[in-house]
Amino acid sequence: MGSIHQPNLPVIEFSAKQSNATSSSWATKCVEVTRALEEYGCFILTYDGVSQEQHDAIFLASQELFDLPSEVKVLVTSDTPSFGYDAKYPVIPLYEALCIENATTKHGVERIRKLLWPSGKDSFSENVLMYTNAIGELYRTVTRMIGKSYGVEEHYEPLLESSSYVLKLIKYKSPQGNDRKMGIVPHTDKSFVSILHQNEVKGLEIKTKDGEWIEVDPSPSSFLVIAGDACMAWTNGKIEPSCHRVMMQGNTDRYSLGLFTFIRDLKVETPQELVDENHPQQYKAFDHYKYLHYHATDGLKLKFPLKSYCGI
Template sequence: MLGSLQELFDLPLETKTRNVAKKLFHGYAGQHPHIPLYESMGIDDADVQEKVDELVSSLWPQGHPTFSKTIQSYAEKLSTLDHIVRRMILESLGVEKYLEEHLNSTYYFLRITKYKGPQTPETEVGLPTHTDQNLLTILYQNQINGLEVLTKNGEWISVKPSPESFIVIAGESLYAWSNGRIHSAKHRVMMSGSETRYSAGLFTISKSGYIVKVPDELVDEGHPLLFKPFDMAEFLEFYSRENGWEAESALKSYCGI
């Protein structure tokens, strides 16, 4: 998998920019002055072979079956892991009766990312502080660390997973759906030295038209309702249009109570 990531980003810039998308960060993203170390490629429905093949045909007109199958297989296996994690979450909250609806209302978006080493011992920002806006993110990286998470005590800690581990990050939409019970942690990527960091994150996103609503069982006197029901696709459009990444909590601005 990691070899495929390097092969992808080694393509000429004019080839990579063929992956165009209207949604923020859903096509090729890179060459930004404020995040010069960052480069990414997005693939909607990456667990579906035909969707991956469409991207591959735009990058390699002659085809690249090995790359295509590697990406689809990776996304498919992580989607299985996502199902397991979401089942665990809903069971822990006592609302497992919503599991089938939860699983059927989402799709997967794969974001493949490269962070160049800044060629300096000084630490530089690879990706600024943010929270994910989707439901759940499952991340795999090479052994070049850089991901940092902000604790509730205001301390930044470095995430150093083993080579066999995946990182699971709850997004703002899961925080809203759980009525504040599942915390969405702020995180960032900080780079130093000369080595390149590669990562591949599978993002679980609610389908357009599906209304994300807090289950009645998760609202009580101790946990008053925090968010109005919302369509995630419409929220993500708001997030992109209104520079939501600059807000302390774009979702609270959009549908908070």
Template sequence: MGSQTATQIPVIDLTGENSKPGSSYWVSAYKKIRQALEQHGFFVAEYDKLPLELHDNILSDVAELFELPYETKIQNTSDKPAHGYIGKIAAIPLHEGMGIDRATHLEECEKFTKLMWPSGNDRFCGNAHNYSKLMAELEQMVVRMVFESYGVSSYYNAHVETATYLLRFLSYQKPEIDEANLAFVTHTDKSFISILHQNHVLGLELRTADGNWVGFRPSPTSFVILAGDACMAWSNDRVKPCYHRVIMKGKEARYALGFFSFQRNKLIEPPKELVNEDHPLQYKPFDHMGLLQFYDSVDVRKRAEHTMTKAYCGVST
């Protein structure tokens, strides 16, 4: 399966008046979003609400963060899989990641900042919190459009009220001579929705419905929106989660931010409107954190497979 040009990536303009609920463009956009998520599991949102200064500053902050000593970075721990520090792994030696759980809450950004910089770093804390709030607005817009496209808007408010957000800082170093350039293995996310944003360095690749890999060309106003496994289950298998990977080919480090939405304190299940004779029920109600724990417990070679969600909460046939 060869790579093809990035022109295959669906791009949807959510800037300015185009992001106004109820407008004719809004209706057109949510139809395109649904089509993209059902066919490929991803699209690129053009979104202008992130100021260029914040874009530049937060990516500079990410680079500064990963320059901290290893002994400092490993203090970012969590009892939730893939929420704390990840690095120094033989299979992906070029990658490091760190996270702030519940990042839309200022106190969580303050706790993380104090852990990394005991003497304080107000700039980092403020940038992380402001970035998270803007990404939450984008995520909620996309989710609202998805719910409206399926005619289940009545479930939207309850969904947002139980949503929580993880902000992850991601570093991908350039490979040394004779070192493999695979910086992150092929996988699907276990989130409901993921938003990826990055610096100018290429490396992210997305798998299309026909099995081809397409490379993403970043810009300050471009955000990759991915459907996660939880969204697949919620949609009763209508939405396809996106397989993606990172292949480093340049001579610079790639710094990125991942913003992931999860459901807490509420079971995820398909709305009754999405279950019918043509689409019989595929998933039992499940706990989102339980799904993460299940993935973390299985063989590492199987964790990338979204079919593991079926093993966790699928309806027996």
């Protein structure tokens, strides 16, 4: 029998020094990033801008947060669906998540810290802010690269100025044993772009356009950049979000972090440069936060919620 070909996700290397538009490799990297997103809806980014110490500190902070009693964690609430504390879904019993809105700002992080540790825990805020600001910089770089590749540079600055950042801390309880259990159901992200980072426990899988599942190997310096629904609308369908899931196995809990970006106070609108007779406009301009509310109610059961919300 011949061996089964296991596809690999594209791996793109970023260095904190290089991630500016003046470096010689910039134009090549822009094409590389955009092609990976067009082909897979995601790519693995190896990045030296988060040190091993920062990696360890943020995952320790996450562990301490999930060790808090449930009655403390439920104090974190939000007006936006699933932006508070999320747990106890019968269909995914291993999953637990807590979101920090405005996660690149001291005010946003301190609001959550005061709810969880009223008597203080400054190290939590410091570690979160150091991490979110490093990853926020990555998001801005990737968005500029997409804009550069498509020749729509003037459109990405307003987009970046209107981006809000949500840090989602996620814990998947171990299923205790060798049976594979669902950590989170297959889904696409509703964000503009998501950047995921995991501890050393495997489980994250990406679905290719051919329907195969690829397991993502975790490492402290690797991040998974995933296009969300809003990125698909902005690029007029050139980039489609990747479907992903988490499958758990073994006796070790899995911790993961996601920095999700959403567009606030500006409609997500396809630049006219990306529309022509061969590529007619696919989506009407829409309010990203209203879409999140729609998805949490009417759109939850739909296969293509964005299409039914604002498709043309």
